[in-house]
Amino acid sequence: MNKVIHQNRIKHLQKAMQAAHMDICLILDRENLLYYTGLEQVECMAAVIPREGQPQGTTLWLDLSWIQANCALEQIRGYHFPGKSIGESIVDIIKEYGYPDPIIGFERYFVGFGVYDTLRKNFNEQKFASAAEIIYRQRAIKEPDEIEKISCAAKAAIAAMAAAVAVIKPGVREIDIAAQAEWAAMKAGSQGTPFRTQIVSGNKTLLTHPFSDEKEVKAGEIVLLHIGARYQGYTAKLCRTVAVGVIPEEQRKIYSILREAQQACIEAMQPGRPVCEIDLAARQVIENYGYGHQFLDIIGYGVGLRQSEFYPMIGKPFRYSLERDMVVDVLLPSIYKPVVGGPRLTDTLWVNQDGVVNLTEYPRDLIQI
Amino acid sequence: MNKVIHQNRIKHLQKAMQAAHMDICLILDRENLLYYTGLEQVECMAAVIPREGQPQGTTLWLDLSWIQANCALEQIRGYHFPGKSIGESIVDIIKEYGYPDPIIGFERYFVGFGVYDTLRKNFNEQKFASAAEIIYRQRAIKEPDEIEKISCAAKAAIAAMAAAVAVIKPGVREIDIAAQAEWAAMKAGSQGTPFRTQIVSGNKTLLTHPFSDEKEVKAGEIVLLHIGARYQGYTAKLCRTVAVGVIPEEQRKIYSILREAQQACIEAMQPGRPVCEIDLAARQVIENYGYGHQFLDIIGYGVGLRQSEFYPMIGKPFRYSLERDMVVDVLLPSIYKPVVGGPRLTDTLWVNQDGVVNLTEYPRDLIQI
Structure with a gap:
C-alpha cells in the first residue's frame, strides 16, 4: 500500500x-x-x-x-x-x-x-x-493505479464469462453455471463477486436484480450472464446473452438492436462530450426501431470501487460531460417488453485521450449454443 | 412457495x-x-x-x-x-x-x-x-421448513470445508483455497456465500472481520477457515483451524482450550436455560486456563436468514433463555492474544427437545497438515 x-x-x-x-x-x-x-x-x-x-x-x-x-x-x-x-x-x-x-x-x-x-x-x-x-x-476520475486494478478485475470477469458459456446447455442449473463462473474468476485473481452473480434464464431475465438459483436452462430460452469480479477492492463487469437453441425471432432482433446501440454509444464516447449526447447516440438506434418507450433513461454507470458508482451516470437527464480517465459501463438496460424482452449486454470501458478502451473485450454478438 | x-x-x-x-x-x-x-x-x-x-x-x-x-x-x-x-x-x-x-x-x-x-x-x-x-x-424460533433449509445450507458448508482443507499446503494462496471452498459449496447446493469467505492465515487470523486475499500460506502458520453457505435464503456456517506443519505450542494449547470450552457450552445448551449460563459454561473453561481477560463477552449468535442474527445472542450480558427450535452458532471468538492468538472453531446448532443437534458435523479437533 x-x-x-x-x-x-x-x-x-x-x-x-x-x-x-x-x-x-x-x-x-x-x-x-x-x-x-x-x-x-x-x-x-x-x-x-x-x-x-x-x-x-x-x-x-x-x-x-x-x-x-x-x-x-x-x-x-x-x-x-x-x-x-x-x-x-x-x-x-x-x-x-x-x-x-x-x-x-x-x-x-x-x-x-x-x-x-x-x-x-x-x-x-x-x-x-x-x-x-x-x-x-x-x-470518478481514475488514477493509473486504479485503471490497473480495474483491468485485473476485468481479466478475471472475462475468464469467468468464458467458463460459464462453456457449460451452458439445456438441463444445466443456473447455479451450476454460476459456480463455474465464480471459480474461474477467483482462479484468475478475483477476490470475490461485487454483486450476486446474475446468470439467469427464461422469464427471470426480465427482472431488474435477479440472481442465479436452481432453475434449469431450457432449449428455446435465453441465458443472461451478468458477471462481475473484484481485484484489490476494484470491480469490473460484463454482460452477454446466450441463445440456447432456437429462440423467438423478436428476442434475436432485440439483442441485435442493443448490440448496434452499444456500438453507437461507444463511438460517441469522447472526453468532453455531455453524457446525455452519448446516451442519445444509443437511444436513437433504439427509437429508430420503434422500441424507445420500452428503454430506460439511464444506460451506464461509473465502475470502480462500486460496480455502479453514483457518478457519472450515462443517461438522458444528465448534462455533465464525460471526462478522461473515467471508467464506465454501457449499455445496461434491456428493452423491457413483457414476455419477449430480456437480452442484454454491457462492457466496462476506460475513457482515455483517444476515445475508449474496452477492458472487458469478449465477443459481443449473440452467443448461440 | x-x-x-x-x-x-x-x-x-x-x-x-x-x-x-x-x-x-x-x-x-x-x-x-x-x-x-x-x-x-x-x-x-x-x-x-x-x-x-x-x-x-x-x-x-x-x-x-x-x-x-x-x-x-x-x-x-x-x-x-x-x-x-x-x-x-x-x-x-x-x-x-x-x-x-x-x-x-x-x-x-x-x-x-x-x-x-x-x-x-x-x-x-x-x-x-x-x-x-x-x-x-x-x-429466532425456527419452523420445520426453516430447519430444513438451514440443514441444506449446512451440508453445503461442510462440503466446502472438506474441499478447502484438501488443498491447504505451504505456498497456496488464501484466495485459491477460498475458490475451491465456494465452488464446492455451490455444487452442493449453496446459492452463494452469506459473508465474504474468511479463509485466512498467519497474523490475519487475529482480525475480527478478515477475508481471503493473495497471501500465501506458510509452514508454521495456522489457517482459519470460517465458511458459510446459503440455501433459499437461509445460512449455515462453521469454522475450523488448520495447523500447517509445526505451530507454536501456545496456539495449539489455545485451540484445545477453545475445543473444550465449545464442548462444555454444547453440553449446557438446554431449552429454558438462560443464555448467560450457557456462556458461563464455556467461559469457566477459558478462565480456568487463565485466558478469561482475553475472551470476548459474546460467544454465539442466532443463525437463520442472517449469519449472525440479533436475537438470541449467547453471551455474558444476556438474561433471556435459550428456547426450543432456536438455531445458534457457538463458539465464535478466539482468545485475543496479540501475535499468539487466532485459532477458532464454531458450529451451527439446532436446539430441540433433546438438547442440540450439530447441523455442521465435521471433525472438531485441530486439523494437522
Missing part, C-alpha cells in the same frame, strides 16, 4: 471541503475507507477528515494494531465495543477538532441510523451536509 | 404489534422481506403491515408482475422510479390506512436515510418506534 496516494486523495478532498465550506467530512463506508485510507480489510471503522490538518481514524479495538500498520492515516484510536459505539468515538474526535457549530458532511445514504442519531444528539443537525457529490466526483 | 406459511407469520407479527400498540410495521430489508413475503429475488421493495387487515407491498414497476406472481402478499403496487421513490410510495400506502398520527415501527438500523427522511416529513417522528425486537424474537 502506497500511503502517498491515499494522503494525496485526502488533500484533494480537503480542498473540495474548503470550497464547499465544510468543516468535517466523515468517511464510513467500506469503499470510501479503501479510497482514502488504503485499507481493504476493514469493518467497523471511520475516518474523520477536518478541512485542515491531520485526519483521524477510529476502529474496533481488536483490529487496532493491524489497522495502524496498514492504513494511510497517521492517527488511529480503538473504541472498546460494547462500552463505546463507533458513533460516540466519532463524536469525541470531532469535538477535539474544536470547530464551533461544525458543518459536518457525510454520505447520507450510507450512514447507519445509529451513527446518525448519535451525531444529531451532539451537533446541530441543521449544519449536516451531503459529502456525496464531492466524494463521487473525485472517485 | 407456500403462501400460508408467510401469511401466518404476518398474523403472528400483527398480534405482537397490537400488544406493542404499533399501528404500522415497515418491512424493508431483504431478510425480513423473504421472511414475511416469501420472496427471494427481491430488491427495491417494501411491505407495509397494518395492525389489522391486509398488508400491502410496493416494488419497482419493472419487477411488478414477477413480484405479484411470487409473493405471499395479495396487494402489491409498482412505483415508477425516478418519478417516485420507494419512500414516497410507502407514505401513500400508510396514509391510505387512515390511522391518525400513526405509531410506525421499523428496523432503525436497516432503514436507509432517504426513506427515513421521507417518513419524517410526512409523519410525526416522535411516534416512530423500533420493530426490531418483535421481528427478531419471532425469527
Whole structure:
C-alpha cells in the first residue's frame, strides 16, 4: 500500500471541503475507507477528515494494531465495543477538532441510523451536509493505479464469462453455471463477486436484480450472464446473452438492436462530450426501431470501487460531460417488453485521450449454443 | 412457495404489534422481506403491515408482475422510479390506512436515510418506534421448513470445508483455497456465500472481520477457515483451524482450550436455560486456563436468514433463555492474544427437545497438515 496516494486523495478532498465550506467530512463506508485510507480489510471503522490538518481514524479495538500498520492515516484510536459505539468515538474526535457549530458532511445514504442519531444528539443537525457529490466526483476520475486494478478485475470477469458459456446447455442449473463462473474468476485473481452473480434464464431475465438459483436452462430460452469480479477492492463487469437453441425471432432482433446501440454509444464516447449526447447516440438506434418507450433513461454507470458508482451516470437527464480517465459501463438496460424482452449486454470501458478502451473485450454478438 | 406459511407469520407479527400498540410495521430489508413475503429475488421493495387487515407491498414497476406472481402478499403496487421513490410510495400506502398520527415501527438500523427522511416529513417522528425486537424474537424460533433449509445450507458448508482443507499446503494462496471452498459449496447446493469467505492465515487470523486475499500460506502458520453457505435464503456456517506443519505450542494449547470450552457450552445448551449460563459454561473453561481477560463477552449468535442474527445472542450480558427450535452458532471468538492468538472453531446448532443437534458435523479437533 502506497500511503502517498491515499494522503494525496485526502488533500484533494480537503480542498473540495474548503470550497464547499465544510468543516468535517466523515468517511464510513467500506469503499470510501479503501479510497482514502488504503485499507481493504476493514469493518467497523471511520475516518474523520477536518478541512485542515491531520485526519483521524477510529476502529474496533481488536483490529487496532493491524489497522495502524496498514492504513494511510497517521492517527488511529480503538473504541472498546460494547462500552463505546463507533458513533460516540466519532463524536469525541470531532469535538477535539474544536470547530464551533461544525458543518459536518457525510454520505447520507450510507450512514447507519445509529451513527446518525448519535451525531444529531451532539451537533446541530441543521449544519449536516451531503459529502456525496464531492466524494463521487473525485472517485470518478481514475488514477493509473486504479485503471490497473480495474483491468485485473476485468481479466478475471472475462475468464469467468468464458467458463460459464462453456457449460451452458439445456438441463444445466443456473447455479451450476454460476459456480463455474465464480471459480474461474477467483482462479484468475478475483477476490470475490461485487454483486450476486446474475446468470439467469427464461422469464427471470426480465427482472431488474435477479440472481442465479436452481432453475434449469431450457432449449428455446435465453441465458443472461451478468458477471462481475473484484481485484484489490476494484470491480469490473460484463454482460452477454446466450441463445440456447432456437429462440423467438423478436428476442434475436432485440439483442441485435442493443448490440448496434452499444456500438453507437461507444463511438460517441469522447472526453468532453455531455453524457446525455452519448446516451442519445444509443437511444436513437433504439427509437429508430420503434422500441424507445420500452428503454430506460439511464444506460451506464461509473465502475470502480462500486460496480455502479453514483457518478457519472450515462443517461438522458444528465448534462455533465464525460471526462478522461473515467471508467464506465454501457449499455445496461434491456428493452423491457413483457414476455419477449430480456437480452442484454454491457462492457466496462476506460475513457482515455483517444476515445475508449474496452477492458472487458469478449465477443459481443449473440452467443448461440 | 407456500403462501400460508408467510401469511401466518404476518398474523403472528400483527398480534405482537397490537400488544406493542404499533399501528404500522415497515418491512424493508431483504431478510425480513423473504421472511414475511416469501420472496427471494427481491430488491427495491417494501411491505407495509397494518395492525389489522391486509398488508400491502410496493416494488419497482419493472419487477411488478414477477413480484405479484411470487409473493405471499395479495396487494402489491409498482412505483415508477425516478418519478417516485420507494419512500414516497410507502407514505401513500400508510396514509391510505387512515390511522391518525400513526405509531410506525421499523428496523432503525436497516432503514436507509432517504426513506427515513421521507417518513419524517410526512409523519410525526416522535411516534416512530423500533420493530426490531418483535421481528427478531419471532425469527429466532425456527419452523420445520426453516430447519430444513438451514440443514441444506449446512451440508453445503461442510462440503466446502472438506474441499478447502484438501488443498491447504505451504505456498497456496488464501484466495485459491477460498475458490475451491465456494465452488464446492455451490455444487452442493449453496446459492452463494452469506459473508465474504474468511479463509485466512498467519497474523490475519487475529482480525475480527478478515477475508481471503493473495497471501500465501506458510509452514508454521495456522489457517482459519470460517465458511458459510446459503440455501433459499437461509445460512449455515462453521469454522475450523488448520495447523500447517509445526505451530507454536501456545496456539495449539489455545485451540484445545477453545475445543473444550465449545464442548462444555454444547453440553449446557438446554431449552429454558438462560443464555448467560450457557456462556458461563464455556467461559469457566477459558478462565480456568487463565485466558478469561482475553475472551470476548459474546460467544454465539442466532443463525437463520442472517449469519449472525440479533436475537438470541449467547453471551455474558444476556438474561433471556435459550428456547426450543432456536438455531445458534457457538463458539465464535478466539482468545485475543496479540501475535499468539487466532485459532477458532464454531458450529451451527439446532436446539430441540433433546438438547442440540450439530447441523455442521465435521471433525472438531485441530486439523494437522
